[in-house]
Amino acid sequence: MASRLIARIALLSLLAAGCSGGPEAPSFNGADVRVLNPTVWPGGEVRIASSAFHGLTTLPVISMGADTLAATRIDDTTLAIRLPIVSGNVAIAVSLGNDRRTGSLHIAGLLASSDTRPMRGWPRALSAGFPVVTVAGDSNVLLFNMTNGVAQALAPTHNSDCTTSIGYSFRASGVVTHGVPVPPNTAPICGRPKAWVLGNPAVLADSAPQTNGDRYWSELAPGVWVMAAHHDVFVMRPGLPNLTYHIEDNERLVVSPDQQKAILATFFSHGSVPVINAADGSQAFTLPLSDGSTVAWSPAGDTIFSIGQPTSASALRLLAFSGSTGAVLKQGSDSITDGDSGDLLPVGDYLVAAIFNIVAGSNPEIRVYDRRTFAAAGRVPLNSNLCPIGCQTLLAVNDNASRLYLLAVPAWRTPGVPGRVFEVEMPPAVQVPQILQP
Numbered sequence: 001m002a003s004r005l006i007a008r009i010a011l012l013s014l015l016a017a018g019c020s021g022g023p024e025a026p027s028f029n030g031a032d033v034r035v036l037n038p039t040v041w042p043g044g045e046v047r048i049a050s051s052a053f054h055g056l057t058t059l060p061v062i063s064m065g066a067d068t069l070a071a072t073r074i075d076d077t078t079l080a081i082r083l084p085i086v087s088g089n090v091a092i093a094v095s096l097g098n099d100r101r102t103g104s105l106h107i108a109g110l111l112a113s114s115d116t117r118p119m120r121g122w123p124r125a126l127s128a129g130f131p132v133v134t135v136a137g138d139s140n141v142l143l144f145n146m147t148n149g150v151a152q153a154l155a156p157t158h159n160s161d162c163t164t165s166i167g168y169s170f171r172a173s174g175v176v177t178h179g180v181p182v183p184p185n186t187a188p189i190c191g192r193p194k195a196w197v198l199g200n201p202a203v204l205a206d207s208a209p210q211t212n213g214d215r216y217w218s219e220l221a222p223g224v225w226v227m228a229a230h231h232d233v234f235v236m237r238p239g240l241p242n243l244t245y246h247i248e249d250n251e252r253l254v255v256s257p258d259q260q261k262a263i264l265a266t267f268f269s270h271g272s273v274p275v276i277n278a279a280d281g282s283q284a285f286t287l288p289l290s291d292g293s294t295v296a297w298s299p300a301g302d303t304i305f306s307i308g309q310p311t312s313a314s315a316l317r318l319l320a321f322s323g324s325t326g327a328v329l330k331q332g333s334d335s336i337t338d339g340d341s342g343d344l345l346p347v348g349d350y351l352v353a354a355i356f357n358i359v360a361g362s363n364p365e366i367r368v369y370d371r372r373t374f375a376a377a378g379r380v381p382l383n384s385n386l387c388p389i390g391c392q393t394l395l396a397v398n399d400n401a402s403r404l405y406l407l408a409v410p411a412w413r414t415p416g417v418p419g420r421v422f423e424v425e426m427p428p429a430v431q432v433p434q435i436l437q438p
Contacts (some may be wrong), residue, residue, distance in 0.1 A: 025097040025098055026056075026058075026096050026097040026099070027052075027096055027097050027098070027099035028050060028052040028096055028099045028101065029052055031050050031051045031052040032050060032051075032435050032436075033048065033049075033050040033052070033094050033101045033435070033436045034048065034049050034050065034433040034434065034435050034436070035047075035048055035092065035103060035105065035433060035434045035436065036048070036049055036078075036431070036433050037427070037431050037433075038103070038104070038105055038106060038431060038432075038433070038434040039105070039106045039107075039108060039427040039428060039431060040083060040105060040106075040107055040108070040378070040427055041107070041108055041368050041377055041378020041379070041380070041427060042083065042084075042085045042086060042087050042107050042108070042109050042378055042379055042380055042381075043082070043083055043084065043085045043376070043378050043379045044082075044083055044107075044368075044377055044378040044427075045080050045081070045082055045083075045377070046080065046081050046083060046092075046105060047074060047078055047079070047080050048062065048071075048078070048079045048080075048081070048094060049077050049078045049079075049433075050077060051077055052096065053073075053076065053077050053078070053079060054076050054077055055076075056096075059071045059073065059079060060079070060094050060095055060096040061094070061095045061096075062079070062081050062092070062093070062094050062095075063092070063093045063095070064081075064083070064084075064090050064091065064092050064105070065090060065091055067084070069081040069082070069083070070082070083105075083107060085379055085381065086107055086109075087107045087108065087109025087110065087380075088106075088107060088109070089104055089105070089106050089107075090104065090105050090107060091103075091104055092104060092105050092436070093436075094436060099438075100438070101436035101437060101438060102436055102437060103434050103435075103436040103437060104434075108378075108380075108424070108425035108426060108427050109380055109424065109425060110380055110381070110382060110383060110422060110423070110424055111403075111423045111424060111425050112422075112423045113382070113383075113384060113420055113421065113422045113423070114149055114420070114421060115418040115419070115420055116144065116149065116151060116407070116418050116419040116420065116421055117137065117142070117151050117418060117419075118137060118138050118411070118415060118416050118417055118418055118419075119135050119136065119137060119142065119144075119409045119411065119417075119418065119419040120135075120136045120137070120138070120160040120164065120165075120409065120411045120412065120414070120415070120417075121135065121136045121160055121164040121165030121166065121216075121392055121409065121412065122135075122164070122165040122166075122216070122251060122252045122392040122394070122409070123135035123144070123392065123393075123394040123407050123409060123419075124165075124166060124168060124175075124252075124394070125394060125396055126173075128257060128296075128297065128299070128345075129299075129345055129347070129395070129396050129397055130396055131145065131146040131147050131396035131397065131398060131405050132144070132145050132146070133146070133394055133396070133407060134154075134166050134175050134198075135166060135407075135409065135419075136158050136160050136164075136165060136166050137151075137153060137158075138160075138181070138415045138416065139157060139158070139159070139181030140153050140154060140155070140156065140157050140158055140181070141153075141154040141155075141156050141158055141166055141175060141177060141196075141198070142154070143198070144407070146396055146405035146407055146421050146423075147398055147403070147405065149421060154198055154202060155201060155202045156175065156177045156194070156196045156198075156202050157177065157179065157180045157181055158177040158178060158179060159178065159179030159180060159181060159182065159188050159189070159190065160412075160415075161179065161188040162178040162179030162188050162190035162193075162213045163178035163179065163190075163193060163213035163214065163215065163216055163217055164214070164215050164216065164251070164412060165215065165216045165251065165252065165392070166216075167193065167216045167217045167218040167219070167253075168216075168218040168219070168220075168253050168255060168262075169195045169196075169197075169205070169218070169219040170219060170220055170221055170259055170278065171195065171197050171205055171219070172197070173197055173198045173199065174195060174196065174197050174198070174205065174219070175195070175196055175198060176193055176194065176195050176196075176208070176216075176217045176218055176219055177193065177194055177196060178190055178191075178193040178194070178213050178217060179191065179213075184415070190211060190212075190213060191211055192207040192208050192209075192210065192211050193207065193208040193213060193217040194206070194207050194208070195207070195208075195219045206219065206222075208225050208227070209225060209236055210227065210236075212227070212229075213227065214227075214228060214229035214230055215228035215229060215230070215249070215250060215251050215252075216228050216251065216252065216253065218253045218262075220262060220276065220278040220279075220281060221278050221279050221280070221281075222238075223237070223238035224236070224237055224238070224278065224279075224280065224281040226253060226262070226264075226276070226281075228250040228251065228253075228264075230248070230249065231246065231247075231248060232244055232245065232246055232247070233245040233247055233250045233264050233266075233274075235276060235281045236281070237280060237281040237282075240280070240281070243281065243282075243283065245264060245274050246270065247264065247266040247268065247269045247270065247273075247274075248266060248267055248268035248269075248270075249266060249267040249268065249293070250264045250265065250266040251265070251266075251267075251293070251392070252265050253265070254295050254296065254297065255278070255297075256297050256301045256323065257297055257299060257300070257301045258301055259278055260277070260278050260279070260301075261275055261276065261277060261278060261284055261301075261323075262275070262276045262278055263275050263276075263287070263292070263295050263304065264276065265292055265293050265294070265295050266291075266292055266293060267291055267293045268290065268291060268312070269289060269290060269291070269292055270290075271288070271289075271290060271311075272286035272287065272288060272289070273286060273287040273289045273292035273295070273308075274286055275287065275304075275326060284326075285325055285326035286326055287304065287306070287308075287321050287326050288310060288326070288328065289306060289308040289309060289310060289319070290308075290309045290310065290311050290312040290314075291308050291309035291312075291316065292306055292308045293308070293341070294306060294307040294308065294341035294342065294343065294344050294353070295308070295344065296343075296344040296345055296346060296351075297323065298323065298346050299346060301323050302322075302323045302324070303320055303321065303322070303323050303329065304320070304321040304322075304323050304326075305318070305319070305320055305321075305344055305346060305351055306318070306319045306320075306321070306344070307319075307336065307341035307344055307353055310331070314335075315335030315336065315337050316335060316336040316337075316340075316341060317331065317332045317333075317334065317335050317336060318330075318331075318332035318334075318351065318369060318374045319331050319332065330374065332369075332374040333374075334374070334376070336355065339355040339356060339364075340355070340356050341353055341354065341355055341356075342354035342355065342356050342364075342387075342391055342392075342393035342408070343393040343394055343395045343406075344395070345395040345396070345397070346371060347397055347401060347404070347426070348371075348401060348429045349370065349371050349372070349429070350368050350369065350370065350371055350377060351368070351369040351370075351371050351374075352366060352367075352368055352369075352395055352404060353366070353367045353368075353369070354366060354393045354395055354406050354408070355367050356387045356391055356393075356408075363381050363382055363383060363384060363385065364382045364384060364386065364387055364391075364408075365379055365380055365381045365382055366379070366380040366382065366404065366406065366422075366424055367379050367380075368380075380424050382406075382422055384420065384422075386408055386410055386420050387408055387410050391408040391409055391410050392408075392409040392410075392412070393406060393407065393408050393409070394406070394407045397426070401426060401429065402425070402426055402428065403423055403424065403425065403426060404423075404424040404425075404426050405421060405422065405423055405424070406421070406422040406424070407419060407420075407421050408420050408421075408422070
C-alpha cells in the first residue's frame with residue numbers, strides 16, 4: 001500500500017512539472033540595478049551595474065523615454081549605453097523579461113549665454129582655467145568675470161589697431177598693452193608697448209624695446225620680450241641676438257603653470273612649433289606640428305595637449321607631448337574634420353575643447369574627451385551662429401568645477417562688437433550611484 005502511494009505521488013509530481021510552462025522567466029532576482037554615473041554629458045556614456053547581469057547571454061532592454069538604447073558589456077556585471085545629444089532630466093528603464101527597474105538621468109548642457117561689452121583680440125586668464133580674464137576693450141584693458149558678466153575698465157590704455165591682443169607679463173597681475181585711443185578713422189598712435197602691474201592705481205613697470213606691433217607683445221622675464229607679427233615672431237633678449245621664427249599667425253603665447261616655458265601657438269608653423277625658455281628666451285624644444293594654434297599645458301606642466309595637425313596634409317586631432325622634451329606621447333585616432341578648434345582646457349579626467357565649425361549651417365559646440373584615452377565623452381551644442389569662421393576664445397571653470405565657461409570674442413580689430421559668454425553645466429567628478437526602483 002505504501003509503495004503504491006509513493007508511486008502515485010511521484011506520478012503527480014511529474015505531471016505537475018510537465019504543466020509548469022518551462023523554464024523560469026528571466027528577472028533580476030531581487031538584485032539591485034545601479035546607475036553608476038546618473039549625471040552625464042550630452043552624448044556621453046552611462047554605466048549600469050547589477051549582479052543580475054552575470055552570465056546573461058541576452059542583455060536587458062534599456063530605454064530612455066520612448067527610445068531603446070544599445071547596450072554593450074563592460075565586464076560581467078556592468079553595461080554601458082551611449083546617450084543622444086540632449087540635455088535635461090530624462091527617464092531611464094532597464095527591463096529583464098517582465099522585471100523592470102526605472103529611474104532618471106540628468107544630462108548636463110548649456111545653461112545660459114549672454115553678450116558682453118565690446119571686446120577685441122584674445123582674452124587671457126589671470127591663471128590657467130580661472131574665469132576672470134583680461135581682454136582688450138575698444139580703448140583700454142577690461143577685467144572680465146565670466147561667472148557674473150561684470151566687466152571693469154582698468155586704467156592702462158590699449159589700441160588693437162597697434163597690437164591686436166593684450167599681452168602676457170611674468171609679473172604678478174601684469175599685462176602688456178600698446179597704444180592710446182584715437183577717434184575713429186584716425187591713424188593709430190602706438191609708441192612702445194608697456195608692461196603694467198594692475199592695481200589701484202596701475203603701475204608702469206617697463207617698456208618694450210621697439211614701437212612696431214601686430215598680433216601681441218609679451219614679457220617673459222626682465223628684458224626678454226616676444227613680438228608676434230603676421231608672418232614672423234621675434235624673441236628679443238638682453239645682450240644676445242634676437243631669435244626669429246618664420247611662422248604664420250602666432251596670435252598668443254601659452255605659458256606653462258610654473259611660468260618657465262612658453263609655446264608660440266601658431267596656425268601654420270612650417271612643421272614645428274617653438275617652445276621658449278622664459279628665463280633667457282632660448283629655444284627649449286619644438287612640437288612636431290604644422291597647426292599648433294590650440295595647445296594647453298596640463299596642471300602639473302608635465303604634458304602639453306593639442307588639437308593640431310602633425311603635418312599640413314593631415315586632419316586636426318588630439319595629441320599629447322612631453323612637457324620637457326616635446327616628444328609625442330599619444331596621438332588620437334579620430335580626426336576633427338568638421339570644424340576649427342578655438343581653445344583646449346584639461347579639467348580633471350577630461351579635455352574640453354571649443355570647436356567653431358566652418359561647415360555651412362552648423363553651430364559651434366563644446367566637445368569633451370577622456371583625458372587618458374582621447375575617446376569622445378560628450379558634446380554640448382552652443383545654439384549660436386556666433387563665429388562662423390572662428391573666434392578668439394578662452395575656456396574656464398568655477399572653483400568647484402561644476403560650471404564651465406567659454407568666452408568668445410568675434411572681433412579681431414573691429415571696434416564696437418560685443419563678445420559672448422556661454423555657461424555650461426559639468427557632471428560632478430564624484431557621483432553617488434542611483435539604485436533603480438521596481
